[in-house]
Amino acid sequence: MSVPKVLVVLTSHDKLGNTGKPTGWYLSEFAHPYDVLNSASVSLTVASPRGGLSPVAPGSIEDAKDDEISQNFIKSETTKPLFEQTRPLSEFVGNPSAIAPYSAIFFPGGHGPMYDLPTSPESQQLIREFWEAGKAVAAVCHGPAALVNVKLSDGSHLLKGRKVTGFTNVEEDQVGLTQVMPFLLEDKLKEAAGPEGAFVKADQPWGEKVVVEADGRLITGQNPASAKGVGEAIVKFIKAQK
Incomplete structure (x- = not known):
């Protein structure tokens, strides 16, 4: 079995x-889904628009200083290559x-x-190719x-x-x-979903909210608290395919 x-x-x-401050991806939003997926024996490949080192937001490391899962992830010699040696999206686009x-x-x-x-042609095409091949598309927080x-x-539109x-x-x-921000994510997601769709959120800011649509194929999470749940929804989709 593969x-x-x-x-x-x-x-x-x-x-x-234009603040001059560093940013990147948010540590716990990759670390917690990774922990869930790895525990379910799911293999991960990591890509980025340019390939190579993908920057982790320094503030997210500080935010997770008391989070054992995130600290293990950022320090482990097993997981470091995942984000230090990403593959360029161009390797996957247009290649069934x-x-x-x-x-x-x-997308963490x-x-x-x-x-x-949002403006990467390779990312947009790859999402379309995954979706039209019947695969799941998942993202959390700003993902x-x-x-x-x-x-x-x-x-x-995918989200319509x-x-x-x-x-x-x-x-x-x-x-x-x-x-x-170049735009407000909530506003853009509402616009993309249109009047027939909906932007859904937790009762309180920073509360956990995971939304699963289209027979489990569209999975989105609101914020860092939702990252583990997104990982669990991905595992649930994969198990349903067997």
């Missing part, structure tokens, strides 16, 4: 707008045989993805930024008429970065 595989896509972007072994594509968050993934501009082959979640406007305001 080992199930998930393709993880991280950001290549390391600057927080390259994506054939994978059951899902997953962090503010970095807001800057490069759904990768989905806001994705059109399917028939010209319709669907329920979706992601980092909310209130949460962005509470971290003081509303004016720094």
